[in-house]
Amino acid sequence: MRILVQRYSALGDIALLLPVLAALKRDQPTVEIHLVSRPFIKSLLGDLDIYFHAADLDQQHKGLLGLWKLAQALKQEIKPDLVIDAHNVLRSRILNSFFRLLGLPVFRINKEREARKALVRHKNKIAKPLKHSSIKYAETLRRAGLQFNFSEKERALYPLKEDDTVNDxxxxxxxxxxxxxxxxxxxxxxxxxxxxxxxxxxxxxxxxxxxxxxxxxxxxxxxxxxxxxxxxxxxxxxxxxxxxxxxxxxxxxxxxxxxxxxxxxxxxxxxxxxxxxxxxxxxxxxxxxxxxxxxxxxxxxxxxxxxxxxxxxxxxxxxxxxxxxxxxxxxxxxxxxxxxxxxx
The missing domain is CATH 3.40.50.2000 (Glycogen Phosphorylase B;)
Structure with missing residues (x-):
């Protein structure tokens, strides 16, 4: 199976996503994972067995026409079996519509937006813990039929290349x-x-x-x-x-x-x-x-x-x-x- 995961920001959110994808790859080694994000994220992948695709959201892939071009290019280049929207913002939802037009099933993260609002409002707060972001990523992948083990309490999976070591x-x-x-x-x-x-x-x-x-x-x-x-x-x-x-x-x-x-x-x-x-x-x-x-x-x-x-x-x-x-x-x-x- 070949999956396309989209998440465009921010750095901390990507750092919470990568160990989830690493756990999926550990338990499902035949799954081919492709991540589309902003270019600066590429170096963060380290030695993870994940393919990276840069989205130029400020120029080449800006606006509706640019996003349509991006969806077409990703579909043609990757030929994914499904798309995981790990961002769930306006841009990714527009892309989701384009992916569906191209015949791809899409699974979108649930950000618990109403619970977030209740947690931070000034009056009558509902101070209940929301699901950890990494758990939300994992649940989205599982809804797509990808079964694997992951816990936010475990040490994060993040292999490093030997040439990334700094000896001094x-x-x-x-x-x-x-x-x-x-x-x-x-x-x-x-x-x-x-x-x-x-x-x-x-x-x-x-x-x-x-x-x-x-x-x-x-x-x-x-x-x-x-x-x-x-x-x-x-x-x-x-x-x-x-x-x-x-x-x-x-x-x-x-x-x-x-x-x-x-x-x-x-x-x-x-x-x-x-x-x-x-x-x-x-x-x-x-x-x-x-x-x-x-x-x-x-x-x-x-x-x-x-x-x-x-x-x-x-x-x-x-x-x-x-x-x-x-x-x-x-x-x-x-x-x-x-x-x-x-x-x-």
């Missing part, structure tokens, strides 16, 4: 090697840098600790400023490596400290301990990192701040205006989690 990292002789990804796209998911500086300063000047800073190229200057202000021993990883190489580096670390962000999910692919900081978003929404990390999540309890969560993706401004879900998190609480993880 870590280079420090420190006792503990810690990754940190303090940035996030949205303010409601980003721990204030002044408070993060206090967290890192606790370890400043101590040769037993070496930090590895992860993020985008555009964040390097802020990361340098943070590390120097905290006087920590550090190596800058941001902007220097491809995704599989970053994950290979993460695998050599004792833990990763991250926001609810793509780096949190990349660390899950690395299979290391993850201390995650949650603000406006909440693990109840189904986007927690794969594996067993509940005891290392840092957040203001809902009984202390019942407006949480106010957003699924963290892309809304705080209606209170003070971002208390983040500013009320004492640096000492995060320091305690780090020490707990390093000395269980």
């Amino acid at each position: 990292v870590p280079s420090s002789t420190a006792k503990f090697h810690l990754g940190i990804a303090p940035m996030a796209k949205h303010k409601a998911k980003r721990y204030p840098l002044a408070q993060m500086e206090k967290v890192l300063a606790h370890f400043g000047g101590n040769k037993d600790y070496h930090f590895y800073l992860f993020g985008g190229q555009e964040e390097v200057a802020d990361l340098e400023k943070l590390a120097q202000a905290a006087e920590i021993n550090y190596s800058m990883i941001a902007g220097k490596f491809r995704f599989p190489q970053e994950i290979a580096i993460m695998r050599k670390l004792h833990l990763m400290l991250a926001m609810d962000s793509s780096n949190m999910h990349l660390a899950a692919l690395a299979g290391i301990k993850i201390i995650s900081i949650w603000g406006a978003t909440h693990p109840l929404a189904g986007f927690s990192p794969l594996g067993e990390h509940e005891d290392l999540m840092v957040q203001v309890p809902r009984k202390e701040l019942d407006c949480r969560p106010c957003s699924i993706f963290g892309n809304k401004e705080c209606f209170r205006g003070d971002y208390a879900c983040l500013t009320n998190l004492a640096p000492e609480k995060i320091i305690a989690k780090i020490e707990q993880a390093l000395n269980p």
